[in-house]
Amino acid sequence: MTTIEIDRASLRTSVAVSVRAPRVVRVALAGCGTxxxxxVALIRRHQALFESRHGVRFELVRILVRDTAKDRGVALPRHLLTSSVDEFLLANADVVVEAIGGFDPAERVVRESLAAGRQVVTANKALIAAYGPALQALADAHGGSLQFEAAVGGGVPVVRTLRGELGGHGVRTITGILNGTTNFLLTALADGTRYADALTDAQAKGFAEADPSRDLQGLDAADKIRILAWLAWGVDPSTLAVRVEPLPADPEPAARAAAARHGVLKYLAGAVRGEDGTARAWVRPVIVPADHEFARVRDEENAVHIDSDSLGVLRLQGRGAGGNATASAVLGDLLEAARAVPAAAAAAA
Ligand SMILES: NC(=O)c1ccc[n+]([C@@H]2O[C@H](COP(=O)([O-])OP(=O)(O)OC[C@H]3O[C@@H](n4cnc5c(N)ncnc54)[C@H](OP(=O)(O)O)[C@@H]3O)[C@@H](O)[C@H]2O)c1
Known part of the structure; x- marks a missing residue:
């Protein structure tokens, strides 16, 4: 018979570690749409993992929406909901997540939260493209932080890559498929679907808004490439000129012409650093050869290729749109922001 000796001292230690109470990080959420x-659903699904692996328990303390009576597909305690920005900003929160989009009231939520020294997470590309450096300065001045992974590439971790690992590698060019809506539409056209049907399908699946004009005109991709150029080279995204060529109003003939040339029509964005340190950026429809890596990026996926002096070409690819993919990027930021919350502020559960 085998006897197993139990070392009681180490058992006590491991038990003590596993039962340590997680820190409670209070989260105020502005916007509860897609x-x-x-x-909210992801936080609830993975709460046990956050507690055991990261020692953090997220507690929702306020949710800002337009219509507090709307069904959102997740159960939300009514007392957390408010449609008043003033009331929302009074919430006793450690982290503020902005998932409204656009400028009003998202800009006020982000600015006032940063000015109050809070950690802020946003998915808002328009806001970061317009005011990223100023908002970062506000975060630095008041001891908070600004995270915006979901603003570019949906679930593809390109912001983190450029802010961190690639920061010192001398980025030369950035090229990619940065708009999930148009990639979904162009994939459907390449598969033989009519444009009107593809658009209806994209809207039904949540990959295109009711008014997709910012996507089709390249303005969404332009905001994203501005943000990436800022992260790579420090250029002010609001002043970086981007040459934007919209998709044709009906891209079907162009998609057919691409297929006739054994290629695939893709909507690409790019940026390049000039010898003099300036940057140039563009967004345009491009026929890529059928065996090119971008040709195999399908549906709502995004892909980014970053060419740098010391690393060569780094390739990132994954889901670029949709609630879950985007929320998972926000969640990564939320965990990062939680680490920055001073221990004194985050109470033990
Ligand atoms: N959806 C995606 O695939 C995706 C991908 C990447 C990045 N993003 C970014 O994520 C952000 C959110 O996008 P989304 O698709 O979740 O948008 P959405 O579904 O339209 O949700 C927006 C939310 O903001 C609330 N809201 C809007 N105006 C408001 C106001 N004046 N006062 C209070 N609340 C207001 C809405 O409230 P009601 O529900 O009551 O109307 C809704 O809950 C945007 O910055 C977007 O660019 C989205």
Missing amino acids: VGASL
Whole structure:
């Protein structure tokens, strides 16, 4: 018979570690639509993992929406909901997540939260493209932080890559498929679907908004490439000129012409650093050869290739749109922001 000796001292130690109470990090969520509601569902689904692996328990303390009576597909305690920005900003929160989009009231939520020294997570590309450096300065001045992984590439971790690992590698060019809506539409056209049907399908699946004009005109991709150029080279994204060529109003003939040339029509964005340190950026439809890596990026996926002096070409690819993919990027930021919350502020559960 085998006897197993139990070392009681080490047992006591490991038990003590596993039962240590997680820190409670209070989260105020501005916007509970596609991204916000998916985030609430993800937090609930993975709460046990956050507690055991990261020692953090997220507690929702306020949720800002337009219509407090709307069904959001996730159960939300009514007392957390408010449609008043003033009331929302009074919430006793450690982290503020902005998932409203646009400028009003998202800009006020982000600015006032940063000015109050809070950690802020946002998915808002328009806001970061317009005011990223100023908002970062506000975060630095008041001891908070600004995370915006979901603003570019949906679930693809390109912001983190450029802010961190690639920061010192001398990025030369960035090229990619940065708009999930148009990639979904162009994939459907390449598969032989009519444009009107593809658009209806994209809207039904949540990959295109009711008014997709910012996507089709390249303005969404332009905001994203501005943000990436800022992260790579420090250029002010609001002043970086991007040459934007919209998709044709009906891209079907162009998609057919691409197929006739054994290629695939893709909507690409790019940026390049000039010898003099300036940057140039563009967004345009491009026929890529059928065996090119971008040709195999399908549906709502995004892909980014970053060419740098010391690393060569780094390739990132994954889901670029949709509630879950975007919310998972927000969640990564939320965990990062939770680490920055001073231990004194985050109470033990
Ligand atoms: N959806 C995606 O695939 C995706 C991908 C990447 C990044 N993003 C970014 O994520 C952010 C959120 O996008 P989304 O798709 O989740 O948008 P959405 O579904 O339209 O949700 C927006 C939310 O903000 C609330 N809201 C809007 N205006 C408001 C106001 N004046 N006062 C209070 N609340 C207000 C809405 O409240 P009601 O529900 O009551 O109307 C809704 O809950 C945007 O910055 C977007 O660019 C989205």
